[in-house]
Amino acid sequence: MTSFTLQTQRQFARSGQLETKHGVIQTPFFMPIATKGSVKSLSSGDMRDLGAQIILSNTYHLLLRPGLEQMTALGGLHRFMGWERPLLTDSGGYQVFSLSKMNKTTEEGVTFQSHIDGARIHLTPELSMQMQAAIGSDIVMQFDDVAAGNSSRERYEEAMERSLRWAERSKKEFEKIHDSNIPPLLFGIVQGGTHEDLRERSAQGLINIGFDGYAIGGLSVGEDRADAYRIAKRVCEVLPQDKPRYFMGGGMPEEIVAYVQMGVDMFDCVLPTRNARHGTLFAWNQSPETIDWSLYQDPHPSTLFYDRVRITNESYQQDQTPLDPYCTCSTCKTTSRAYLRYLFSVQELLAYRLATIHNLHFYLTLMQSLHKWIQTTA
Amino acid sequence: MTSFTLQTQRQFARSGQLETKHGVIQTPFFMPIATKGSVKSLSSGDMRDLGAQIILSNTYHLLLRPGLEQMTALGGLHRFMGWERPLLTDSGGYQVFSLSKMNKTTEEGVTFQSHIDGARIHLTPELSMQMQAAIGSDIVMQFDDVAAGNSSRERYEEAMERSLRWAERSKKEFEKIHDSNIPPLLFGIVQGGTHEDLRERSAQGLINIGFDGYAIGGLSVGEDRADAYRIAKRVCEVLPQDKPRYFMGGGMPEEIVAYVQMGVDMFDCVLPTRNARHGTLFAWNQSPETIDWSLYQDPHPSTLFYDRVRITNESYQQDQTPLDPYCTCSTCKTTSRAYLRYLFSVQELLAYRLATIHNLHFYLTLMQSLHKWIQTTA
Numbered sequence: 001m002t003s004f005t006l007q008t009q010r011q012f013a014r015s016g017q018l019e020t021k022h023g024v025i026q027t028p029f030f031m032p033i034a035t036k037g038s039v040k041s042l043s044s045g046d047m048r049d050l051g052a053q054i055i056l057s058n059t060y061h062l063l064l065r066p067g068l069e070q071m072t073a074l075g076g077l078h079r080f081m082g083w084e085r086p087l088l089t090d091s092g093g094y095q096v097f098s099l100s101k102m103n104k105t106t107e108e109g110v111t112f113q114s115h116i117d118g119a120r121i122h123l124t125p126e127l128s129m130q131m132q133a134a135i136g137s138d139i140v141m142q143f144d145d146v147a148a149g150n151s152s153r154e155r156y157e158e159a160m161e162r163s164l165r166w167a168e169r170s171k172k173e174f175e176k177i178h179d180s181n182i183p184p185l186l187f188g189i190v191q192g193g194t195h196e197d198l199r200e201r202s203a204q205g206l207i208n209i210g211f212d213g214y215a216i217g218g219l220s221v222g223e224d225r226a227d228a229y230r231i232a233k234r235v236c237e238v239l240p241q242d243k244p245r246y247f248m249g250g251g252m253p254e255e256i257v258a259y260v261q262m263g264v265d266m267f268d269c270v271l272p273t274r275n276a277r278h279g280t281l282f283a284w285n286q287s288p289e290t291i292d293w294s295l296y297q298d299p300h301p302s303t304l305f306y307d308r309v310r311i312t313n314e315s316y317q318q319d320q321t322p323l324d325p326y327c328t329c330s331t332c333k334t335t336s337r338a339y340l341r342y343l344f345s346v347q348e349l350l351a352y353r354l355a356t357i358h359n360l361h362f363y364l365t366l367m368q369s370l371h372k373w374i375q376t377t378a
Numbered sequence: 379m380t381s382f383t384l385q386t387q388r389q390f391a392r393s394g395q396l397e398t399k400h401g402v403i404q405t406p407f408f409m410p411i412a413t414k415g416s417v418k419s420l421s422s423g424d425m426r427d428l429g430a431q432i433i434l435s436n437t438y439h440l441l442l443r444p445g446l447e448q449m450t451a452l453g454g455l456h457r458f459m460g461w462e463r464p465l466l467t468d469s470g471g472y473q474v475f476s477l478s479k480m481n482k483t484t485e486e487g488v489t490f491q492s493h494i495d496g497a498r499i500h501l502t503p504e505l506s507m508q509m510q511a512a513i514g515s516d517i518v519m520q521f522d523d524v525a526a527g528n529s530s531r532e533r534y535e536e537a538m539e540r541s542l543r544w545a546e547r548s549k550k551e552f553e554k555i556h557d558s559n560i561p562p563l564l565f566g567i568v569q570g571g572t573h574e575d576l577r578e579r580s581a582q583g584l585i586n587i588g589f590d591g592y593a594i595g596g597l598s599v600g601e602d603r604a605d606a607y608r609i610a611k612r613v614c615e616v617l618p619q620d621k622p623r624y625f626m627g628g629g630m631p632e633e634i635v636a637y638v639q640m641g642v643d644m645f646d647c648v649l650p651t652r653n654a655r656h657g658t659l660f661a662w663n664q665s666p667e668t669i670d671w672s673l674y675q676d677p678h679p680s681t682l683f684y685d686r687v688r689i690t691n692e693s694y695q696q697d698q699t700p701l702d703p704y705c706t707c708s709t710c711k712t713t714s715r716a717y718l719r720y721l722f723s724v725q726e727l728l729a730y731r732l733a734t735i736h737n738l739h740f741y742l743t744l745m746q747s748l749h750k751w752i753q754t755t756a
Contacts (some may be wrong), residue, residue: 037720041727045712065724066695073696074716082712317444318451334423334460338452342415346443349419349730 003185003212004244008375012236012263013293015374018213018244020054020086020138021182022078027244028260028374030367031056031088031268032360036065037081039360040273041353044083050329050360051368054086054138056268060095063121063131064114076136088139088268091128091170091189094217094249097146105145107162125169133177137184141215142170144189149221156193159218163191164205171209185212187246193218194227196234203238213244216264220250229258229299236263251299253282253306253366258299260370272363276355279344281309282362284326288369306362309337311355316341329361381563381590382622386753390614390641391671393752396591396622398432398464398516399560400456405622406638406752408745409434409466409646410738414443415459417738418651419731422461427708428738429746432464432516434646438473441499441509442492454514466517466646469506469548469567471541472595472627475524483523485540503547511555515562519593520548522567527599534571537596541569542583549587563590565624571596572605574612581616591622594642598628607636607677614641629677631660631684631744636677638748650741654733657722659687660740662704666747684740687715689733694719707739 004027006016018025032039032047034055039047047055057077066074074080077087093110096103100112109124128143143166147159167188174186188206192198206214216235219228232247239245246266247259256267272282285307296305309323319337331340331354343351382405384394396403410417410425412433417425425433435455444452452458455465471488474481478490487502506521521544525537545566552564566584570576584592594613597606610625617623624644625637634645650660663685674683687701697715709718709732721729 036724036726037717038726038728041731043712043728043732045708061724066720070695074698079698080714080717080720082717317448320452320457330423334421336458339415339458339460342444342458346414346439348414348416349727350416350421352727353419353731354421 004242006242010374011261013261013370013374014263014265015371016265018265021184022084022086022138025053025086026371027265028367028370029053029266030256030363031266032363033058033268033270033273034081036061037077039356040277041349041356042360044081046357047083048085050357051364052085052360054088055083056088056090057135057137058092058095059089059128059131059135060092060099060123062135063092063123063127064116064119068127068131068134071131071134076134078136086138087136089132089135089137089141090248091132091141091143092123093128093144093189094146096123097148105162107165109143110145125166126173129170129173129177139185139187139213140174142167142186142188142211144191144217146218147191147193149223151193153193153195153198156191156195157198160191160198160202163189164202164209167206167209167211171211187211187213187215189215189217189248190235190239191218194223194231196231199231199235200238203235207238207240211243213246213266214239215246215248215266217248219247220269225255225299228255232259232264233262253363254296254301254304255299256363256366257293257296257370260374261293261297267367269363272359273356276359277352279310279312279351279355281311281323281355282359283307283309283324284362287326288365291369291373293370293373311337311340312344313341323358324362327358327361327365329358331355331358331361382620384620388752389639391639391748391752392641392643393749394643396643399562400462400464400516403431403464404749405643406745406748407431407644408634408741409644410741411436411646411648411651412459414439415455417734418655419727419734420738422459424735425461426463428735429742430463430738432466433461434466434468435513435515436470436473437467437506437509437513438470438477438501440513441470441501441505442494442497446505446509446512449509449512454512456514464516465514467510467513467515467519468626469510469519469521470501471506471522471567472524474501475526483540485543487521488523503544504551507548507551507555517563517565517591518552519565520545520567520589522569522595524596525569525571527601529571531571531573531576534569534573535576538569538571538576538580541567542580542587545584545587545589549589565589565591565593567593567595567626568613568617569596570609572601572609574609577609577613578616581613585618589621591624591644592617593624593626593644595626597625598647603633603677606633610637610642611640631741632674632679632682633677634741634744635671635674635748638752639671639675645745647741650737651734654737655730657688657690657729657733659689659701659733660737661685661687661702662740665704666743669747669751671748671751689715689718690722691719701736702740705736705739705743707736709733709736709739
């Protein structure tokens with residue numbers, strides 16, 4: 001199985017292709033988040049227009065509504081939302097930990113109360129695999145045990161060890177479900193908090209089981225950026241060269257640039273979409289075509305390649321220039337800062353849409369620029 | 379001044395052209411409502427894609443935010459929202475009456491408290507003309523005194539007489555502001571409740587002053603549909619043939635069909651957009667291409683040419699057919715009833731957008747079908 005093909009490397013940064021059932025994705029790439037089967041305020045057509053290669057959806061949310069049975073009857077999420085490109089689903093482990101009330105973890109799985117109606121749900125590695133299969137995911141994530149950001153070493157170790165056992169159960173169930181010639185891809189998740197030795201054991205354990213790709217989980221949960229950086233770097237050293245690496249849930253643009261230069265291939269983050277809906281917009285302060293990304297290897301660069309625009313700021317009241325002169329998105333081509341500010345101030349639904357289009361365009365352009373930068377090394 | 383050209387009549391129904399500073403509009407037409415400079419959830423580009431010939435915006439809301447001074451500095455609403463087609467603005471009279479707290483009417487104007495921050499504002503015919511000029515409206519409405527739907531004859535008469543005096547003041551201020559070669563169009567508003575004699579006096583008084591078009595105001599405010607029908611019919615008999623007629627604030631599709639067949643040319647209504655956001659969708663039950671509209675002269679037809687779909691209904695949970703098989707809008711071309719229902723049930727922003735696109739497409743298609751039906755009489 002050669003789903004991942006490395007094409008070019010520039011120091012540790014990699015560009016390549018990841019082949020899925022719904023098409024080939026250029027790496028490195030960013031996945032906009034369609035939590036409940038829609039990137040908030042945008043349609044599947046909008047995502048195609050933006051050039052998104054792949055989107056991410058959340059098993060936890062889709063398990064609560066529409067549920068496993070409905071999703072099966074509907075024929076999967078691609079058909080349901082009219083999205084024919086690749087789709088990755090997380091396993092639900094993180095959401096159970098972060099969203100549900102009264103979750104209780106045993107070796108068997110996690111029992112939790114739905115954050116919607118309080119219903120009692122028992123989520124196991126097996127159910128997670130079944131739900132991701134019902135969704136029709138192209139990249140399936142193992143079910144994992146997620147320790148809180150400030151846990152003791154003991155708790156991190158316990159969660160990491162259990163995640164390894166759940167990785168085995170995930171793979172076993174996955175293989176039971178997918179006996180077809182072209183199964184989806186299955187990824188393991190490296191856990192272990194900010195402890196390098198735990199992370200190494202986790203990565204090695206997953207490699208021994210064998211996955212199509214490996215994710216770095218349990219970061220971007222409030223730890224120092226330097227810790228996340230140190231752990232990601234170490235994990236990248238342990239992980240095999242010929243498999244894709246996925247940094248889960250991060251991050252700010254400069255973090256993504258730094259992680260790409262450590263050898264990470266895949267990203268997802270709520271920042272562009274959530275910030276957009278709160279009126280915080282990313283704007284290039286130079287042309288993204290010509291940035292030398294080697295100047296931004298550190299996730300704490302002294303200067304940034306973009307500005308954060310608080311569009312609700314009064315200073316934009318009569319600013320009839322586009323939000324971002326370097327941007328070619330439909331928002332920047334058709335609206336002014338003054339109009340965007342006004343739409344936010346009167347809480348028009350259009351504000352959230354225009355801002356989301358722009359911020360996603362920013363992240364997707366960032367990935368294209370990084371891809372091009374890596375490829376031009378050759 | 380020949381801004382309005384009648385082309386074809388079919389009994390009382392008329393089709394023609396209305397010339398404005400921002401282009402020619404085919405009549406009869408419907409104006410989607412962009413209350414605060416955006417048709418809720420849609421962009422100006424979306425409105426172009428839908429084929430909207432003209433939109434309506436509200437002087438009252440724009441006077442509160444961004445205000446007269448800001449709107450002037452911004453260069454008007456066309457530029458602000460990126461809309462280059464015609465624009466009609468109401469005068470604020472109706473919103474002062476329906477939205478503001480503690481409004482007090484004197485011969486001079488209306489003093490009211492902003493429904494946003496309680497600020498005290500004094501709105502007069504002169505200020506309404508100034509604000510509509512700042513907006514850059516193509517069709518300006520006179521400032522009128524609007525009586526509540528269940529008022530006494532005395533109150534209706536008082537409001538109607540005052541509206542006539544305010545019509546004169548509106549026209550005087552309008553002419554003072556617009557000394558250019560091509561001013562916008564100015565419309566008078568016929569008032570008088572459900573009293574035919576008051577309506578006749580109102581219409582005659584406005585004709586004596588002389589306007590570019592005449593609106594029927596103060597209907598669709600809770601009166602019986604039969605009363606509205608009777609009054610609109612009577613007013614259409616009194617109004618001149620060679621000027622456009624505008625039924626303000628109505629209505630359901632079958633009402634619009636009936637009013638067009640009385641000789642009304644222009645409509646606006648919140649129903650398609652507001653209903654959309656609440657999950658009530660209009661769906662053709664036959665092809666709109668081939669309907670004989672003469673079967674629908676009565677606003678209470680025994681059968682309707684459409685169904686009202688409550689998309690949140692559980693029966694659509696697994697319905698993978700399009701919302702409306704006769705519809706060619708982007709929503710119906712790309713999504714299923716099941717997906718729409720789901721988006722509403724999880725309150726995704728996309729739901730409001732997809733539904734709004736469909737309902738506006740329904741109303742705009744209705745107007746095109748009526749236009750074609752009138753024209754094929756020749």
